[in-house]
Amino acid sequence: MKRRLVPPPTPSQTIGPFFPPHLIPPGANDLTSRAPGAPPAAGEIVLLSGKIIGDGGKPAVNALIEIWQADAGGRFDHPADRRNTPIDRNFAFWGRARTDGEGGYRFRTIKPGSVDGVSAPHISVTILGSGLMRRLVTRMYFPGEALNDGDALLRGLDEARRYRLIARRKSPLPRGGEREELAVIFDIVLRGEGETPFLDD
Amino acid sequence: MSKNPPGDAALTAFARYDDASQPSRVVAGYPNTRTRTPAAAPVAYVPGLSEITGPSFDGATLRPCEHNLAVAPDTGRRAIGQIIALAGRVSDEDGRPVRHSLVELWQANGAGRYIHGHDDNDAPLDPDFIGVGRAVTDGEGVYRFITIKPGAYPVPNSGNWWRPPHIHFSLFGSSAMSRLVTQMYFPGEPLNAHDRLINSVPDAAARERLVCRVVDNPLAPVPALGFAFDIVLRGRAGTPWIDA
Numbered sequence: 001m002k003r004r005l006v007p008p009p010t011p012s013q014t015i016g017p018f019f020p021p022h023l024i025p026p027g028a029n030d031l032t033s034r035a036p037g038a039p040p041a042a043g044e045i046v047l048l049s050g051k052i053i054g055d056g057g058k059p060a061v062n063a064l065i066e067i068w069q070a071d072a073g074g075r076f077d078h079p080a081d082r083r084n085t086p087i088d089r090n091f092a093f094w095g096r097a098r099t100d101g102e103g104g105y106r107f108r109t110i111k112p113g114s115v116d117g118v119s120a121p122h123i124s125v126t127i128l129g130s131g132l133m134r135r136l137v138t139r140m141y142f143p144g145e146a147l148n149d150g151d152a153l154l155r156g157l158d159e160a161r162r163y164r165l166i167a168r169r170k171s172p173l174p175r176g177g178e179r180e181e182l183a184v185i186f187d188i189v190l191r192g193e194g195e196t197p198f199l200d201d
Numbered sequence: 202m203s204k205n206p207p208g209d210a211a212l213t214a215f216a217r218y219d220d221a222s223q224p225s226r227v228v229a230g231y232p233n234t235r236t237r238t239p240a241a242a243p244v245a246y247v248p249g250l251s252e253i254t255g256p257s258f259d260g261a262t263l264r265p266c267e268h269n270l271a272v273a274p275d276t277g278r279r280a281i282g283q284i285i286a287l288a289g290r291v292s293d294e295d296g297r298p299v300r301h302s303l304v305e306l307w308q309a310n311g312a313g314r315y316i317h318g319h320d321d322n323d324a325p326l327d328p329d330f331i332g333v334g335r336a337v338t339d340g341e342g343v344y345r346f347i348t349i350k351p352g353a354y355p356v357p358n359s360g361n362w363w364r365p366p367h368i369h370f371s372l373f374g375s376s377a378m379s380r381l382v383t384q385m386y387f388p389g390e391p392l393n394a395h396d397r398l399i400n401s402v403p404d405a406a407a408r409e410r411l412v413c414r415v416v417d418n419p420l421a422p423v424p425a426l427g428f429a430f431d432i433v434l435r436g437r438a439g440t441p442w443i444d445a
């Protein structure tokens with residue numbers, strides 16, 4: 001009989017309703033610099049917002065949403081990304097936000113580049129919350145991307161479900177700054193009609 | 202665009218979680234698990250670079266007192282409750298230490314109350330306890346906290362469900378695939394056997410791994426009760442096995 005040298009991973013437990021606000025400091029949802037006031041990352045600024053919704057359209061209040069993505073050049077700041085291409089050290093790559101009383105969340109980030117010129121630009125999304133015994137993982141894609149049609153993950157979904165992973169463009173806001181900004185909405189339905197496809201974890 | 206493959210194919214082979222040692226997604230007597238758990242089966246896919254990479258936090262922004270919850274940093278006053286020294290080793294499934302990795306911790310105070318707008322429990326707050334800490338694992342994958350033992354508290358509108366004393370943990374590990382949020386329980390607590398969250402894990406040995414063990418006080422002669430809680434994060438496929 002074979003026996004594992006190390007036990008299997010520690011069981012997950014729900015994050016519960018009391019994740020401390022101290023661990024979501026101001027700026028935690030702004031990936032466009034490493035710290036408030038630090039030099040800005042390169043690339044097109046993305047204003048990402050949306051709602052997390054439970055069964056029956058009820059907003060998932062007080063949930064935690066974390067995002068992780070490549071920089072504008074499609075590069076990750078991580079040893080598993082072994083390319084020689086430059087890393088944008090001003091980009092934060094990761095951020096977190098808590099949903100408000102309407103289930104709403106928002107991030108300010110940079111449009112990620114494609115990692116290989118084949119898979120479409122996307123943002124990895126993790127959701128933790130009361131009632132979620134294990135995390136939920138999905139991806140957010142961008143509207144109107146030519147690479148979406150050839151993306152392996154999107155191609156594996158039927159058309160209706162595929163579109164649930166693609167954010168929709170928000171009507172343009174008045175231009176405030178000098179940099180281009182793309183405003184997108186990505187609503188996440190945890191359960192029920194229009195349920196978001198979640199990835200096997 | 203680079204023509205080189207962005208990562209080794211072998212790196213994408215992460216072990217699947219074993220359902221027997223992970224909680225069921227829907228838990229009887231916990232209504233939010235019914236309204237928030239997806240109905241559709243998850244999508245099978247090949248994790249890409251965005252999944253096999255992940256954030257790293259080297260601790261550069263941590264203040265030296267963040268691992269000590271038992272003393273209020275501004276007043277130096279001790280929190281109310283039984284002081285405990287809590288340490289553990291974080292490893293991956295291959296037994297390799299998870300080094301220099303952020304551990305976030307939060308908990309109720311000695312009376313079972315959180316500082317959080319959603320906590321309606323009428324137990325008192327402790328002005329000398331915020332109940333949040335952070336630490337980074339050392340070169341052996343070991344984290345250390347000093348805190349107080351949290352109190353039990355009732356779950357609203359749940360009948361007679363009281364959460365046993367527990368401490369919440371959030372870990373990142375070496376990639377987004379190893380992210381873990383869990384809860385640690387204390388040995389010998391009568392409420393453990395009745396807890397709906399502990400009991401959501403089918404495998405008894407896995408449930409047992411959520412319970413810390415009493416160890417020698419690493420802070421002696423400071424009178425703290427020592428507890429150890431080791432954590433295993435998901436690793437790549439190829440876990441070593443031995444004949445036994």
